[in-house]
Amino acid sequence: MKNTLNIFTTLCILLLISCGGKEEKKKDGFSYEKKAVTEQKSAPTEKVPASKKIDLSNKGVGPITSLTLPSEIDETMATHGAEVFKKMCTACHRPDKKFIGPSPKGVLERRSPEWVMNMILNPEEMVQKDPLAKALLIEFNGSPMANQSLSQEDARAVLEYFRTLK
Amino acid sequence: MKNILKSAVAMLSVLVAFTSCNNPKSSNSGALAGNVAEKVYVAPGDHDEFYAFISGGFSGQLSVYGLPSGRLFKVIPVFSQDAEKAYGYNEETKPMLNTSHGFVPWDDAHHPDISQTNGVIDGRWVFINGNNTPRIAKVDLSVFETTEIIEIPNSAGNHSSSFVTENSEYVVAGTRFSVPIPQKDMPIKDYKGNFKGSLTFISVEPEHGHMDIKFQLIMPGFDYDLAHPGRGASHGWFFFSTYNSEEASTLMEVNASQNDKDFIAAVNWKKIEEYVNNGGGTMMPANYAHNVYDEATHSATSTMKKEVLVVNPSEVPGAVFLLPTPKSPHGCDVDPSGEYIVGNGKLSANLTVHSFTKMLNAIENKKFAGDAYGIPIINFEDVLAGVVEQPGLGPLHTEFDGKGNAYTTFFISSEVVKWKLGTWEVVDRQPCYYSVGHLMIPGGNSQKPFGKYVVAMNKITKDRYLPTGPEVTQSAQLYDISGEKMELLLDFPTIGEPHYAAGCPADLIKPRSKKIFNLEDNKHPYAAKSEADTKVVRDGNVVHIYMTTIRSHFSPDNIEGIKVGDKVYFHVTNLEQDYDVPHGVSMIGANTSELLIMPGQTETFLWEPKQVGVWPFYCTDFCSALHQEMQGYVRVSSANSNTTLKWSLGEDIE
Numbered sequence: 001m002k003n004t005l006n007i008f009t010t011l012c013i014l015l016l017i018s019c020g021g022k023e024e025k026k027k028d029g030f031s032y033e034k035k036a037v038t039e040q041k042s043a044p045t046e047k048v049p050a051s052k053k054i055d056l057s058n059k060g061v062g063p064i065t066s067l068t069l070p071s072e073i074d075e076t077m078a079t080h081g082a083e084v085f086k087k088m089c090t091a092c093h094r095p096d097k098k099f100i101g102p103s104p105k106g107v108l109e110r111r112s113p114e115w116v117m118n119m120i121l122n123p124e125e126m127v128q129k130d131p132l133a134k135a136l137l138i139e140f141n142g143s144p145m146a147n148q149s150l151s152q153e154d155a156r157a158v159l160e161y162f163r164t165l166k
Numbered sequence: 167m168k169n170i171l172k173s174a175v176a177m178l179s180v181l182v183a184f185t186s187c188n189n190p191k192s193s194n195s196g197a198l199a200g201n202v203a204e205k206v207y208v209a210p211g212d213h214d215e216f217y218a219f220i221s222g223g224f225s226g227q228l229s230v231y232g233l234p235s236g237r238l239f240k241v242i243p244v245f246s247q248d249a250e251k252a253y254g255y256n257e258e259t260k261p262m263l264n265t266s267h268g269f270v271p272w273d274d275a276h277h278p279d280i281s282q283t284n285g286v287i288d289g290r291w292v293f294i295n296g297n298n299t300p301r302i303a304k305v306d307l308s309v310f311e312t313t314e315i316i317e318i319p320n321s322a323g324n325h326s327s328s329f330v331t332e333n334s335e336y337v338v339a340g341t342r343f344s345v346p347i348p349q350k351d352m353p354i355k356d357y358k359g360n361f362k363g364s365l366t367f368i369s370v371e372p373e374h375g376h377m378d379i380k381f382q383l384i385m386p387g388f389d390y391d392l393a394h395p396g397r398g399a400s401h402g403w404f405f406f407s408t409y410n411s412e413e414a415s416t417l418m419e420v421n422a423s424q425n426d427k428d429f430i431a432a433v434n435w436k437k438i439e440e441y442v443n444n445g446g447g448t449m450m451p452a453n454y455a456h457n458v459y460d461e462a463t464h465s466a467t468s469t470m471k472k473e474v475l476v477v478n479p480s481e482v483p484g485a486v487f488l489l490p491t492p493k494s495p496h497g498c499d500v501d502p503s504g505e506y507i508v509g510n511g512k513l514s515a516n517l518t519v520h521s522f523t524k525m526l527n528a529i530e531n532k533k534f535a536g537d538a539y540g541i542p543i544i545n546f547e548d549v550l551a552g553v554v555e556q557p558g559l560g561p562l563h564t565e566f567d568g569k570g571n572a573y574t575t576f577f578i579s580s581e582v583v584k585w586k587l588g589t590w591e592v593v594d595r596q597p598c599y600y601s602v603g604h605l606m607i608p609g610g611n612s613q614k615p616f617g618k619y620v621v622a623m624n625k626i627t628k629d630r631y632l633p634t635g636p637e638v639t640q641s642a643q644l645y646d647i648s649g650e651k652m653e654l655l656l657d658f659p660t661i662g663e664p665h666y667a668a669g670c671p672a673d674l675i676k677p678r679s680k681k682i683f684n685l686e687d688n689k690h691p692y693a694a695k696s697e698a699d700t701k702v703v704r705d706g707n708v709v710h711i712y713m714t715t716i717r718s719h720f721s722p723d724n725i726e727g728i729k730v731g732d733k734v735y736f737h738v739t740n741l742e743q744d745y746d747v748p749h750g751v752s753m754i755g756a757n758t759s760e761l762l763i764m765p766g767q768t769e770t771f772l773w774e775p776k777q778v779g780v781w782p783f784y785c786t787d788f789c790s791a792l793h794q795e796m797q798g799y800v801r802v803s804s805a806n807s808n809t810t811l812k813w814s815l816g817e818d819i820e
Contacts, residue, residue, distance in 0.1 A: 086696060086698060087685075087696050088696075088743070090697050091696065091697045091719075092716060092717075099816070100719065142792060143717065143718065144717055144790050146716060146717055146742055146744055146747070147743070148743040149744060
């Protein structure tokens with residue numbers, strides 16, 4: 001009984017101390033010194049993250065081997081693509097900013113159309129075999145690109161929608 | 167002398183054992199004897215040749231095995247709640263277990279049978295009976311889920327069920343116990359002549375398989391044990407084994423074993439169908455549940471039905487006959503040609519085989535030995551095709567290989583005996599470990615059995631596996647029946663107590679097995695088909711959360727403004743559209759199971775928070791490398807608080 005009382009008292013004191021401490025700091029959570037900044041400085045060459053890397057010759061791995069985009073954007077197709085995107089992709093992608101996955105804005109300045117289509121249609125094999133897709137998976141914390149079983153037609157429409165995101 | 171003989175025999179067998187070891191080629195079954203393991207080995211990544219659907223007995227479920235490997239793939243919840251799959255726990259499937267007695271979360275699942283087209287197994291549905299609170303369930307083999315359950319009124323101990331006719335016109339459910347029809351308060355001792363047994367014919371709509379009770383035949387107060395349909399020439403007839411033709415109601419093990427012969431009831435259901443189609447029969451008040459699961463709404467509804475059409479055999483002359491069959495027959499099995507009806511008289515030393523042709527002749531010539539409550543009894547000798555003399559003790563059930571052989575289980579002598587149809591000679595016998603009940607050859611209840619394997623389902627396991635305390639596993643055994651002699655290949659454990667099984671080639675089912683549910687086709691009233699549709703709606707103290715999942719987050723994952731005393735419904739839609747990516751969800755303190763939601767599906771659980779605080783929920787199915795991050799919080803305020811209802815996902819991201 002005596003012991004229990006002792007423990008209880010100690011706990012109460014500890015609680016008081018921790019409460020008091022927090023008030024003095026007036027700061028939520030905690031922080032510690034991150035060494036990442038100095039490490040980056042000492043790195044001889046700056047690493048470009050996969051999401052920023054430009055590779056227009058890589059066609060990726062999957063059903064799409066060749067795709068030439070006409071110069072004009074097909075507005076009807078793009079509108080359909082926007083609908084498909086909203087339904088099937090917005091759980092992880094926002095058109096204008098990084099979310100769970102990268103933003104598709106300007107993706108065709110960095111990737112070939114075939115690569116984008118293959119990433120939508122064949123993500124499991126892409127993250128295993130395509131070096132860029134692999135690097136993206138790591139950059140985004142191992143969050144996998146979900147295969148949403150889009151038809152080729154719908155994936156093509158989504159691609160057309162991406163062209164409108166400027 | 168006796169001892170000397172014994173040791174001589176022992177020495178001889180040792181010698182034989184050694185010799186066969188040294189020179190395997192000289193053994194009876196050739197080089198294969200040493201290669202039994204190879205026959206059941208399915209290499210990693212390879213698929214089995216057959217599906218076997220084995221009844222889960224008192225577990226109430228149906229298990230799915232592969233043959234020849236004996237590997238268990240799935241336990242399909244049918245009559246019992248299954249916390250793993252939320253069956254009978256989530257709001258969508260609770261109605262599946264509704265009955266006229268209210269919610270019944272368990273049953274005793276007995277005899278699965280696969281649907282047929284033109285007398286051949288078609289692999290679309292499996293039907294299985296709940297014995298205790300009489301029900302018939304239908305499992306859809308495109309999703310391996312229970313999609314319909316119909317309660318059987320005027321029935322008790324629904325045992326001679328659930329067998330299908332050769333175009334799945336009907337699935338049949340016969341009562342084991344006779345009872346007062348309709349039920350009433352009366353002395354048990356007045357059983358004789360007053361209790362009746364119902365044989366229920368449930369029509370199966372050909373396209374979607376919807377079940378509906380077409381009619382109930384009200385029979386004398388016997389116990390109806392098992393049944394099988396006629397096929398080929400005998401299509402249009404159904405055969406039911408009976409015992410307790412004594413109509414006893416107490417000390418049955420003695421009193422129901424008095425008569426030298428009980429009966430197999432032959433029912434011309436085509437004739438009764440015609441009678442009913444022309445307005446025959448009596449509509450009788452009843453109360454039974456019909457529960458249907460709709461794949462589009464991912465939800466079940468339960469409807470109470472209020473009447474049933476009953477037919478008395480005397481109304482349809484020439485539709486029902488009794489075939490005397492020795493000693494309380496259990497199995498009542500029809501060979502692939504439809505000519506032979508095997509009565510497995512479980513207390514008889516012999517197996518009785520009736521001839522369908524002889525039965526028709528006897529009926530035509532009106533050769534009757536008498537009648538029971540107006541139902542003609544055919545002379546035993548006039549319907550008998552043959553007798554398998556003393557094949558073993560306690561015959562229970564027979565199946566056929568489609569090559570002219572029959573295989574009968576013997577419970578008391580614990581063996582499977584192979585015999586020839588027509589000559590009735592015993593060809594081979596193999597021991598079972600121990601006390602075998604039913605057996606199954608894939609396609610056994612059809613015109614076209616696939617006579618490669620037989621599965622024997624045993625009642626007693628004893629020392630066959632590592633012990634697990636007083637309760638040990640149930641067990642099945644696989645025999646190769648492709649040769650003249652049977653060969654024991656494998657023991658494998660089963661769930662519950664396996665009563666019967668149905669099997670078919672995997673290729674019949676595999677190509678039709680669904681991978682996902684299309685999100686677009688989801689008609690669940692509370693579905694959120696994209697994150698834009700997610701919301702939290704309060705209606706008094708009822709809160710509906712429209713939630714989504716995708717690898718690896720819930721949307722919303724932060725919810726505030728829930729109060730103690732609320733009824734909070736989590737309606738969770740899995741947005742994934744990829745094969746084998748279910749998500750689970752569970753809430754701390756919820757008085758129910760988790761949900762396990764397939765891609766494109768919506769499921770709902772109810773949470774009634776009782777304590778103020780911030781309470782977490784999380785994904786229970788390891789879904790990705792970030793599965794452990796798939797979690798969220800609900801803030802619960804006191805009942806009279808003014809906390810604003812709000813919800814969010816990643817508000818502060820980048």
